Amino acid sequence: PLPTVAIVGRPNVGKSTLFNRLVGKKLALVDDRPGVTRDRREGDAHLLGLDFRVIDTAGYEDEDPDTLPGRMRRQTQAAVDAADVALFVIDSRAGIVPLDEEIARWLRSASTPIVLVANKAEGRAGEQGVLESLALGFGDPVQLSAEHGEGLADLFEQLLPHL
Ligand code: GDP
Numbered sequence: 001p002l003p004t005v006a007i008v009g010r011p012n013v014g015k016s017t018l019f020n021r022l023v024g025k026k027l028a029l030v031d032d033r034p035g036v037t038r039d040r041r042e043g044d045a046h047l048l049g050l051d052f053r054v055i056d057t058a059g060y061e062d063e064d065p066d067t068l069p070g071r072m073r074r075q076t077q078a079a080v081d082a083a084d085v086a087l088f089v090i091d092s093r094a095g096i097v098p099l100d101e102e103i104a105r106w107l108r109s110a111s112t113p114i115v116l117v118a119n120k121a122e123g124r125a126g127e128q129g130v131l132e133s134l135a136l137g138f139g140d141p142v143q144l145s146a147e148h149g150e151g152l153a154d155l156f157e158q159l160l161p162h163l
């Protein structure tokens, strides 16, 4: 079986865009509204010669986007626990918000390795968010633009030891 990578993070950070980028098909629904992904999507991903299974976690829809509902948390926790590595995605343009910190708190207690991904990092608009993300405790983030396909070589380098 292929190794598994779970993509986690609050709504609207670009999880589904990253999923689509890795899978190479428009399998996950991307929308400007936060949290539109209906459920977990899985696909076979290819990244510079690495093959793995990728899971786009979701489950925020119809919930208050400012809290982390238990149902979503359980579902995402299960995906993280089952994965070989989890990509914790933040929006470097929006910066770190309390929900990112809440997700970081419970990801820190997971036994699965976590790779921090600062998405929307194209151009210079994300510099402040990248700096803020250091405080989450997962080290230097991979700076990525899922939408523009930038930073994928760095993502490959960070995934390689875990797959
Ligand atoms: P999700 O809720 O975490 O799955 O986020 P989505 O993938 O649905 O993306 C939310 C919004 O962010 C959409 O409008 C995307 O087009 C946008 N987005 C995703 N990746 C990037 C990126 O790398 N740069 C910019 N500027 N916007 C992005």
Ligand code: MG
Residues within 6 Å of the ligand: 015, 016, 017, 028, 029, 030, 035, 036, 037, 058
């Ligand atoms: Mg989504």
